[in-house]
Amino acid sequence: MTTEYSGTGDPARSLALLWRTRDRPHRKGRTDLTVDRIVRAAIDLADTDGLAALSMRRVAEHLGVGTMSLYTHIPGKGELLDVMLDTVYGEPDPEPAPTHGDWRATLTHIAHSTWARYLRHPWLLQVATTRPPLGPHVIARYEHELTAVEGIGLTDLEMDAVVTLLNSYVHGAVRGAVETAQAAARTGMTDDQWWHAHAPYLETVLDAHRYPTAARVGTAAGQEYGATTDPDRAFTFGLDRILDGVAALVATRHTTGGDPTTAPPGR
Template identity: 35%
Template sequence: MTSEEGLPAGLRRLWGLSEPARLGRPAELDVRRVVAAAVELADRDGLAGVTLPKVAKELGFTSMSLYRYIGSKDELLVLMRDAGLGPPPPEITRDAKSWRDGLRRWADDERHAYLRRPWLARVPLSGPPSGPNEIARMEVALAVLRDTGLDWAAKVGVLALVSGYVRHSALLFQDLAHGRAEGVDQAGAERDYGRALAKLVEPDRFPETAKLFASPLFETPDQEADYDFTFGLELILDGVEVTVRRADERS
């Protein structure tokens, strides 16, 4: 029995392992083509635009024919997420000056994947990383944490925390952009928000919040576009640094 035998069919397809040979004519489709068509649809129409009938139409086949290659819509989403993320760039581990710098680069790269393909952040997570690209990304993060003294549970916890933060930030960015009036940029939306709430928030009832809206923060929202993301990420890395220091002291 080879190492590939006995694997679930969905996992085999995710890793691009060949399916057992079938009698009859050679297959006209394959998993790679189905996933590529689905990703192209999502890039064009968003995640809601991806249905098995639409993917089949793009390929010139019937919906039922796709089930020879994709077990379900849920499996297709797993395949799309792994393909859409792609592999991590090698320079993360090559150029990282420290574990902190490496994790920062890792988070930035993941965030840019979500910015390139907004639908990625909206793919439901049905389990831990299992595709080749996701595992490659996990490998990079574990490599930058290799010399920290953290045990495996702590390393996995760090990865889950950072990746979860990146995904949540991407979703929040999309939701806020969607909620803005057409033609209003982020800075303008923040100014309008601050001015409106300054009229409603009474100092007697909300003393600290009233001070916030009376401050220059919302009148001059000229911070770099990535400020909120970077600020939150650095707070998380500060916490990781404390954990790393404690692990080093114990060892």
Template identity: 50%
Template sequence: MGREKNSSGAGDPARTLELLWREGGTPPTSRRGPRQGLTVDAVVDAAIALADEGGLDALTMRAVAQRLGVTPMTLYTYVPGKAEMLDLMLDTVFLRMPRAGFADGGPWRARVTAVADENRALYLRHPWVVELRVHRPPLGPGVMSKYEHELAALEGLGLDDVTIDSALTHVLGFVLVAARTELDARAVDRESALSDGEWWAAHEPLLNRVFDESRFPLAARVGEASAVAYGGLYSPDHAYAFGLARVLDGLAALLPRG
């Protein structure tokens, strides 16, 4: 099952919805299997653990079965395939996301920032979610409760419903890109076994010999100032905070005056 298969909404719609809205974690219909006590929830938890450890490339039905100590055929009696499994995994992590309370109102910027922070934390906790193409999200309780919660951050601001949805999409899109960039940077550090500081120390002597500051004065000045500010080549926290502030500034321009 290659990377092209890692998309939401690719499974059987009826079976997926039946599984998403199950109660008690058991299969929606009676099925026999040699492993008593195994539930859909247990299967999904095992799949999430595998993806957390090795990404979506490590996720196969056989690997999930091995982790649970059952045969692949037994696993298929609970979840029909990887496509449905991905939808169940995504909906489950969405359902379990910690959520800030908006019942007491509060400044809208703080509410939207909380939504952004919650999504960033989710991506860093479950990096495989960033790998997953989510054009058609599974309409399960996790997706719906997440959407309901996040819309509340923009409710009462005088925006029409379409603008509320568009504003939320814009915020979440920024967070996804920021998280993907941060995860890529982590992967580079991990694969090279060098931190940004160590990489720079190794390359700086050669760069000083070949780089002509008089030819690239802006690059030299801005690059040096940024490296000092970031403590290296890149600061994910700074990039996220700066970008989110600009996103919020843009949303502020949409709000009715007063």
């Protein structure tokens, strides 16, 4: 559930922080306290305790400084959240990006990189980013995503739509993986343990004649996954289907000579 919204801070102050164009504070204070250190502490706090625990006071306590000392560097929580988001978007990808110019392989890499970012920082799911922080890392990421589909026959608006589709899919799909990880941590029981505890009792009450398809498919899935679902496998399956759709759209452009304006109706 969304609890915060990006882009709520003062625009001039947020952009100055995001692009580090704001002058260093002139008032006396701790010389070791910087924007980067404050933001890193805020990210660590959100990673550990969730976004609901984030406040300027808690960040100050985490750093061992007075709350007011933070305001000499960051005006408030809205601006802090924007810089937190841009910072995590600037983290290096776990795996190197493809270098052979294959748009599908590049989009696959981007999707898995985004998936991994959500798993590292589950609080990202609680931030609505329809008004994204316009920082250097967010914009660089958008440039990278668009470059993946540059020159394959799509219009500019279709390129943007493909990127939006990909990111929206990852955002929705990763929620199950995050919830699975959190459930195991908070209950002390893995999915495999939960399934084996419930499966014997389910077999005694499930009427296979009344629910034949659910019984057959559910049993096969449960035996395969050791759980009700496998978020990683479901993610990969769905991602492949989305990219199949993009490939079909690109193929229509090749059959019409690469001119998007001559694509078949409905495309």
